[in-house]
Amino acid sequence: MELNNLITQQWQVIMNNDYHFDRQFWYGVTTTKIFCKPSCPPRPPIYNNIVIFTAPEQASAADFRPCKRYRPFNQIVNNQIWVNEIEQV
Ligand SMILES: [Zn+2]
Numbered sequence: 001m002e003l004n005n006l007i008t009q010q011w012q013v014i015m016n017n018d019y020h021f022d023r024q025f026w027y028g029v030t031t032t033k034i035f036c037k038p039s040c041p042p043r044p045p046i047y048n049n050i051v052i053f054t055a056p057e058q059a060s061a062a063d064f065r066p067c068k069r070y071r072p073f074n075q076i077v078n079n080q081i082w083v084n085e086i087e088q089v
Contacts, residue, residue, distance in 0.1 A: 006050045013038045014050065026053040028064040035059040036067035 006027070013021045019039035028035035028051045035053060036042075053059040056066065 006047065006052055010038075010052055011047060011050070017041055026056055026059055027051065028053060028059050028062070033064050034067050035064040040067055040069070042067075 010021075010025060010027070012018075014027055017039045019037075021038040023037070026035050026037055030049045030051055031046075035056070051062075053062070053064075059066070
């Protein structure tokens, strides 16, 4: 599987935790194998350790784990899934 290269604009978005770009791309840190959305506060350590995903499923397929704290999957679940989760509680 070929991963997308980080581009300068995406790096800026990550460093600024710009939530406007949430759902447009996700980034993974190759050293920790964790991925998150651009607005996640922890700063990625090194430019060269970042890979970009166009969907969280793509990150999972590449053996990256979702960030526990900011849960990159949660923002893309649709309303029906939310309803199901609420009903199960
Ligand atoms: Zn995160």
